Amino acid sequence: MLRLDDLNVHYGDFHALRGISLSIDEGETVAVIGANGAGKSTLLRTIAGLNAATSGEISYRGQPVDRLPAHRRVALGISLTPEGRRLFPSLTVEENLLTGAARSRPGPWSLRAVYDLFPLVEERRNRIAARLSGGEQQAVAIGRSLMSNPALLLLDEVSLGLAPVVVDQVYAALPKVVASGTTVLLVEQDVHRATAVAGRLHCLLAGRTALQGAVDSVRYEQIVAAYFGQAEAA
Numbered sequence: 001m002l003r004l005d006d007l008n009v010h011y012g013d014f015h016a017l018r019g020i021s022l023s024i025d026e027g028e029t030v031a032v033i034g035a036n037g038a039g040k041s042t043l044l045r046t047i048a049g050l051n052a053a054t055s056g057e058i059s060y061r062g063q064p065v066d067r068l069p070a071h072r073r074v075a076l077g078i079s080l081t082p083e084g085r086r087l088f089p090s091l092t093v094e095e096n097l098l099t100g101a102a103r104s105r106p107g108p109w110s111l112r113a114v115y116d117l118f119p120l121v122e123e124r125r126n127r128i129a130a131r132l133s134g135g136e137q138q139a140v141a142i143g144r145s146l147m148s149n150p151a152l153l154l155l156d157e158v159s160l161g162l163a164p165v166v167v168d169q170v171y172a173a174l175p176k177v178v179a180s181g182t183t184v185l186l187v188e189q190d191v192h193r194a195t196a197v198a199g200r201l202h203c204l205l206a207g208r209t210a211l212q213g214a215v216d217s218v219r220y221e222q223i224v225a226a227y228f229g230q231a232e233a234a
């Protein structure tokens with residue numbers, strides 16, 4: 001479904017992603033893990049079209065998308081839920097959700113389906129987004145992405161700044177999203193959460209791929225070593 005080939009991204013002279021290659025099949029859930037500054041958000045933003053790659057290729061369902069602006073990628077089914085949620089603070093919950101439908105494709109997601117997924121969001125539908133808790137905002141941000149009926153959902157650190165119990169609730173929605181046929185590429189700093197939801201891991205270290213593989217084929221010590229850049233203990 002998605003194929004990255006030798007992807008490089010720079011911020012000025014800073015080489016943020018270095019030769020990343022990654023393939024994702026339809027229906028998979030893949031987690032990108034790594035420490036602060038490893039390049040995880042840059043990777044998702046580049047797939048979504050919010051950062052330009054310096055070199056390398058991104059193809060989606062067999063079609064190169066490197067040169068397409070972000071809104072064209074949304075129309076093709078690629079949707080990013082950004083780190084920090086980025087809601088429109090002065091709009092209501094429902095208005096925020098409806099902004100996600102601007103480039104919507106046909107599919108299972110609608111206001112009704114999002115409210116069924118997150119009943120609390122329905123209860124808050126007329127509330128101004130700025131007045132929501134962090135967990136509520138995260139649910140709205142995911143709902144807003146779903147409103148475009150993505151085939152590929154890019155989730156950037158949904159747990160950031162949330163209490164563990166709230167993170168549990170947000171993650172509890174994920175199997176229903178996957179069951180609706182959506183492929184998920186998520187960024188997660190918490191290795192335990194990542195391995196619990198994903199079939200495959202892609203670990204970044206200082207912009208490079210330090211480890212990738214099926215969750216059940218990599219040992220925990222290998223993940224830790226790749227995450228922190230230590231030589232693996234014998």
Ligand SMILES: Nc1ncnc2c1ncn2[C@@H]1O[C@H](COP(=O)(O)OP(=O)(O)OP(=O)(O)O)[C@@H](O)[C@H]1O
Nearest residue numbers: 011014016034035036037038039040041042043083
């Ligand atoms: N707009 C920018 N301008 C310059 N450097 C940037 C910019 N955005 C990110 N970087 C740098 O690129 C590197 C990768 O950042 P990125 O946000 O992708 O990492 P990350 O793995 O998502 O980390 P975090 O978990 O802290 O968000 C970091 O060194 C960061 O300082």
